[in-house]
Amino acid sequence: MDKPLVGIVMGSDSDLPVMRGAADILDELGVPWEIIISSAHRAPEKTADYARRAAGRGLVAIIAGAGGAAHLAGVIAGHTALPVIGVPIASGALNGVDALYATVQMPSGIPVATVAINGAKNAGILAAQIVGTGSPEVREKIIAYKEKMARQVGEKSARLQELGIDEYLKTKGGSKA
Structure with a gap:
């Protein structure tokens, strides 16, 4: 290390x-x-x-x-x-x-x-x-990390649109309240 x-x-x-x-x-x-x-x-x-x-x-x-x-x-x-x-x-x-x-x-x-x-x-x-x-190297890793989080939000939103609320929650282990 x-x-x-x-x-x-x-x-x-x-x-x-x-x-x-x-x-x-x-x-x-x-x-x-x-x-x-x-x-x-x-x-x-x-x-x-x-x-x-x-x-x-x-x-x-x-x-x-x-x-x-x-x-x-x-x-x-x-x-x-x-x-x-x-x-x-x-x-x-x-x-x-x-x-x-x-x-x-x-x-x-x-x-x-x-x-x-x-x-x-x-x-x-x-x-x-x-x-x-x-450290430009660490700064670039932080930028990549934040970009990855943004992509994940976009993917989750697209999946929600595709499945609807109930099916989306079922895939996450959640349920209707």
């Missing part, structure tokens, strides 16, 4: 099923990444050290995912000049709303770009777009 350009950090191994979405899309877009578990609360020194050393190791962006109080992205952002993308993870009684608020409500001077609850795939795409500002 090439030298990582994006760091993926999660507060707990229970976040891995969600955060895998970032790794998968970065792979698809050809962006090398690394992944660690580090808690803002249970391993604050490890988290701060990781953030402080990230740029010097060649990272250009960090994706941080956490549930609950979700201070991970903010703590990382407080210790690095790199762009940090927060992924609030659904957990607990509030299903991630608490994590969303904790991630998006940063004090002035410590920005964290925040994606949707469990939005690790979008965090990966945003990180790739950041990498793409300096």
